[in-house]
Amino acid sequence: MKTALFSHTDCLKHVEIPGHAEQRARLTAVLDALRAADLNLLEQDAPLAKREDLLRVHNKGYVDQILDNVPLEGWKQLDPDTAQSPGSALAALRAAGAVIAAVDGVVAGDFKRAFCAVRPPGHHARPGTAMGFCLFNSVAIAAKYARDVHGLARVAVVDFDVHHGNGTQEMFWDEPGLFYASIHQEGFYPGTGKADERGKRGRIINAPLPAGTDGAGWRQAYEDHIHPALQGFAPELVLLSTGFDGHRDDPLAQFNLRSADFAWITDKLVDLAKETANGRVVSVLEGGYDLAALGRCCAAHVRALGKA
Secondary structure, eight states, rough: OOEEEEEEEGGGSSSSOOOSOOHHHHHHHHEEEETTOOOOEEEEEEEOOHHHHHHHTTTHHHHHHHHHSSOSOOEEETTEEEETTHHHHHHHHHHHHHHHHHHHHHHTOOOOOOEEOSSSSSSTOTTTBBTBSSSHOOOHHHHHHHHHHHHHOOOOEOOOSSSSSHHHHHHTTOOEEOOOOOEEETOOTTTTTTTOOOEEEEEEEEEOTTTTOBHHHHHHHIIIIIHHHHHHHHOOOEEEEOOOTTTTTTHHHOOOOOOHHHHHHHHHHHHHHHSTTTOOEEEEEEEOOOHHHHHHHHHHHHHHHHHH
């Protein structure tokens, strides 16, 4: 069965301020690399998320602010790192819509796994605040959607972006049936994700690692801290916040990972999903800012997603 690839040209309408790291060229690099890798993907256009789905995790006032106050030109600064252009809301709706549609597809059995090549990213977006390049928290929206609409009892998000997904953690803090795990650079932006942050139900697992961590240390941290907790949770659906900014060539962080490390963790998560979730995995692009490394890592990740 083919792996699905969700994307949309509207994701290019989120126009970055000149010189910004989260640029349109990221998505082009990802799609070019995936098509060059000849992975035989089932390409799908990402639909628009519905307002009601955004409201599963975001405050109404915040959703209204982003959707109903779109700048006509230039940029509206939302936080020190995040700005909204005239096309940003449309791009963010496609990003969230991609992950929702991917969840629908894996639950229906149309495909086992999916990768959502979208932007802007989402895991820093809080219930009422844009943050860290992120507008809507697509993976958290999809997790709640899977619980609310499809009735799944246990949904897990595993986040291996080099930055901690503070927004997802906040949204999951006291949510029954949701599990969040993150492996990230310690003491780094956004300053959250300490090992003792466990949530009210003990279903949050953080594995902060020091700058300079290489693939061996990163893999060991996953094996020691995240994998056993994930197995114990036994998710019925695995969602991935897939960031590649831990790569050794990335300009925004200080991990020393290679594309093979991202393929390895993907392989581990696919195997776990086969045990507990009927093989169902949906992955969404978060960070990764060296274009060449980003393309190689995405190809390695999606190839591992497609294993039989």
